[in-house]
Amino acid sequence: MTFDASNKKETSRREFVRQSGILAGGLMAAPLISNANYFSGSSDVIKVALVGCGGRGTGAAMQAMLSKQNVRLVAMADAFRDRLDSCYKILSADDISDWTSAVPNVKDKIDVPEERKFTGFDGYQKAIALADVVILTTPPGFRPVHFEEAIKQGKHVFMEKPVAVDPAGVQKVLAAAAVAKQKKLNVVVGLQRHYQNSYRELFKRKDLIGDIISAQAWWNNDGVWVHERKADENEMEYQMRNWYYFNWLCGDHINEQHIHNIDVINWFKGSYPVKAQGMGGRQVRKGKDHGEIFDHHFVEFTYADGSILNSQCRHIPGTMSRVDELLIGTKGKIYCNAANIVDSKGKSLFKHSGKNDPNPYQVEHDELFAAIAKGQYLFADAENGAKSTMTSILGRMATYSGQIVEWDKAINSGIDLAPKSYAWDATPPVLPNSDGYYAVAVPGVTKFV
Secondary structure (H helix, E strand, O other): OOOOOOOOOOOOOOOOOOOOOOOOOOOOEOOOOOOOOOOOOOOOOEEEEEEOOOHHHHHHHHHHHOOOOOEEEEEEEEOOHHHHHHHHHHHOOOOHHHOOOOOOOOHHHEOOOHHHEEEOOOHHHHHHOOOOEEEEOOOHHHHHHHHHHHHHOOOEEEEOOOOOOOHHHHHHHHHHHHHHHHHOOOEEEOOHHHHOHHHHHHHHOHHHHOOEEEEEEEEEEOOOOOOOOOOOOOHHHHHHHOHHHOOOOOOOHHHHOOHHHHHHHHHHHOOOOOEEEEEEEOOOOOOHHHOOOOOEEEEEEEOOOOOEEEEEEEEOOOOOOEEEEEEEEOOEEEEOOOOEEEEOOOOEEEEOOOOOOOOHHHHHHHHHHHHHHOOEOOOEOHHHHHHHHHHHHHHHHHHHHOOOEEHHHHHOOOOOOOOOOOOOOOOOOOOOOOOOOOOOOOOOOOOOO
16 A cells, blocks of 8 residues: 555555664764765765655655654656655645645755756656665665665665565675675665564564474465556556566565565575475456456475475455464464464463553664664665565565476576666567457466566
8 A cells, every 4th residue: 555645544554654663783883974965964864766656655755754863855857747746745745644644744854955856767866876875765666776886876775565576686685785895885675574572572582482494474464555556657667666467567466565474484594595486366356457467375385394385365345354473382372463472382472561662663664764873784684685585586486486496407597677778668578369358377377487
């Protein structure tokens, strides 16, 4: 769900202020923030560029401005001018309660005159050049290119998950992540459960359940928004606006949403699967505006130690709704959403109350900007973000093909879903047939898509 000025009080798990956390790392001198005061105030100002001005971008920029540091938004970029204008209107509003009652306004921290608003496919480069920290919140298909550019320009980064939609993109992010480490650039990825107190407390105590031998993960709910095709939109614009339903932009909902739950299991396991097999399809959500993605996936991921993650995600109204993770060990179980650890007989070993826990979406920004302000290098989330993204992609490959897909073969496959060129008159990677429908994967026929 997105944050849209036309739906003022809208809230969701993926939105605005719902944050909390800390991810500790070593203390090393990070690149200092720029001392060039050509925009704002004092020499300690941290200049931020927002690349991707949709709902999540608006929320992330708000959270950055609400950190306790001297932060200023100085540049914005989006493919669409109307999205940029909507985001700017919200962030610069006198009374933010028009859109949410949860936070004060951040108007005084917004310094983005017309000449620092960039649109089109190449605007991100210009926005990145003006900042110390870059927020990357476009559709995921653009993330590898934007992240690579931000690291090339020596910027700290907050980027949303997933960080890619295909193996080629994952490899690009891994390469840039290595450079970020060399340059000591802080990188936070929006897998916010790493910054949520309840999950951190469970992680500290995961040894209470012994060795993890199996796990389950769910992201089952009604689904998300749909952008209906407008008469004046060409194919590229339509797919960009309806990006959730095209794999070159989104990677399917197993990648865009279910990555959260899959990542939790990887985190607690301390490893990534070596292979996957599963099933899925389109049973309910199969209209013209639903592009090419499935509405349900069930994947059996196998780790090197033989342990299994049974993973399911579904976007079908009227069905069981659950977003959660369960880890089963030799001595007990961890119920993640309930923040409860029990022994093999069901006796509670630990229960996190959650009382007064901070919002994990806010904390990931609080901690990032605090580290930058102090000149500390603490955050290197990109490698895990890339590998958990690859886990989700591995699952998609398994459900689309109906085959057992091995990690090493998949990540080194070179599969690249990106268009040949990024332009409004360019041809997207997939096109509708004469009836307006897009080709959909067929298990047993489709190969490694």
